Amino acid sequence: MILIVNINPSLDVIFYTKGFHKSKVNRSYKEEIVPGGKGINVAKTLKAFGEEVKVIGFCGGSTGIILKEELKKRNIDYELVEIKGKTRFAIGIKEDKKKEFTVLNGSGDKINEEEWNSFFKIFKENLENAKIVIISGSIPPETPTEIYALMLKEIKNPKILRVLDARDNVLKEALKESPDIVKPNKEEMENLLSKKLKNKNDYIYAIRYLRSFNIKYPLISLSKKGALIGIEEGIYKATLPPNDGIQWGTGDSFLAGFIFGLKNYQDPFEAIKLACASGYVKTKYPEIIDKQQIKEIFILKDKVKVKRLC
Numbered sequence: 001m002i003l004i005v006n007i008n009p010s011l012d013v014i015f016y017t018k019g020f021h022k023s024k025v026n027r028s029y030k031e032e033i034v035p036g037g038k039g040i041n042v043a044k045t046l047k048a049f050g051e052e053v054k055v056i057g058f059c060g061g062s063t064g065i066i067l068k069e070e071l072k073k074r075n076i077d078y079e080l081v082e083i084k085g086k087t088r089f090a091i092g093i094k095e096d097k098k099k100e101f102t103v104l105n106g107s108g109d110k111i112n113e114e115e116w117n118s119f120f121k122i123f124k125e126n127l128e129n130a131k132i133v134i135i136s137g138s139i140p141p142e143t144p145t146e147i148y149a150l151m152l153k154e155i156k157n158p159k160i161l162r163v164l165d166a167r168d169n170v171l172k173e174a175l176k177e178s179p180d181i182v183k184p185n186k187e188e189m190e191n192l193l194s195k196k197l198k199n200k201n202d203y204i205y206a207i208r209y210l211r212s213f214n215i216k217y218p219l220i221s222l223s224k225k226g227a228l229i230g231i232e233e234g235i236y237k238a239t240l241p242p243n244d245g246i247q248w249g250t251g252d253s254f255l256a257g258f259i260f261g262l263k264n265y266q267d268p269f270e271a272i273k274l275a276c277a278s279g280y281v282k283t284k285y286p287e288i289i290d291k292q293q294i295k296e297i298f299i300l301k302d303k304v305k306v307k308r309l310c
């Protein structure tokens with residue numbers, strides 16, 4: 001089973017509008033509501049690939065009830081600790097004829113001590129059956145930045161593949177625990193290094209930096225410009241022709257594609273191709289949940305170009 005930790009899930013609402021103006025009353029002509037949060041997105045894509053997944057984390061309030069209903073509809077197994085607070089919203093705004101996509105992520109509510117204790121109990125129990133653990137997404141307010149480092153430390157079985165997608169100080173702390181796979185995006189990596197990544201040398205520097213923490217497969221997603229991967233043999237850039245679809249949750253599908261590829265083909269090149277194709281296909285849909293989308297991913301996979309940088 002692939003265990004997915006999403007401690008700050010969300011209900012994602014996408015508004016489609018003919019025009020959006022700040023400080024004005026705006027109207028949408030269509031809305032979509034999907035269960036979200038980075039981990040849940042990874043879970044949905046992996047499930048569509050046919051993998052057995054389980055999501056653990058927190059949920060609360062009426063939004064939490066909807067989140068659970070939506071997960072059930074999609075046959076996603078979950079064990080979420082009920083909290084006094086509520087599950088957050090994340091809002092996406094897509095304007096017709098514009099390439100930009102606006103996102104407003106809610107913060108979520110604070111988790112109390114009792115709720116954390118219940119979570120760690122569930123976490124430890126589920127580690128027994130997990131082959132892969134993916135920890136992904138932002139953390140609730142007032143959560144110590146060492147939280148993901150703590151979880152990684154808790155995974156004592158060396159056979160479990162430890163995967164992390166986090167940002168800022170949470171990522172910084174967790175790197176010290178040498179997860180097997182990390183996947184910051186370009187902006188997150190720039191924040192971590194306090195340096196812009198502009199060219200090939202910067203890319204090499206960034207991957208080497210991650211590898212200095214003994215990360216087996218450091219990945220950096222470059223949005224429309226593809227992705228970077230570091231392996232023992234070298235550093236590579238994978239690309240697909242750019243498209244103008246919605247860039248929300250693409251990094252999560254990217255990560256799911258990579259994990260599926262690595263697990264089933266044990267080949268990082270096949271994995272990075274599946275990752276790029278999964279991210280690309282996600283730009284066309286609010287979520288990846290069915291076999292038809294997976295077919296599209298497999299067709300696209302062979303079009304991904306992988307070039308050695310050094």
Ligand SMILES: O=P(O)(O)OC[C@@]1(O)O[C@H](CO)[C@@H](O)[C@@H]1O
Nearest residue numbers: 010036037038090105137138249
């Ligand atoms: O606040 P976070 O956890 O960084 O981001 C939350 C979020 O925007 O990320 C996903 C897309 O990657 C959405 O499903 C979700 O709502």
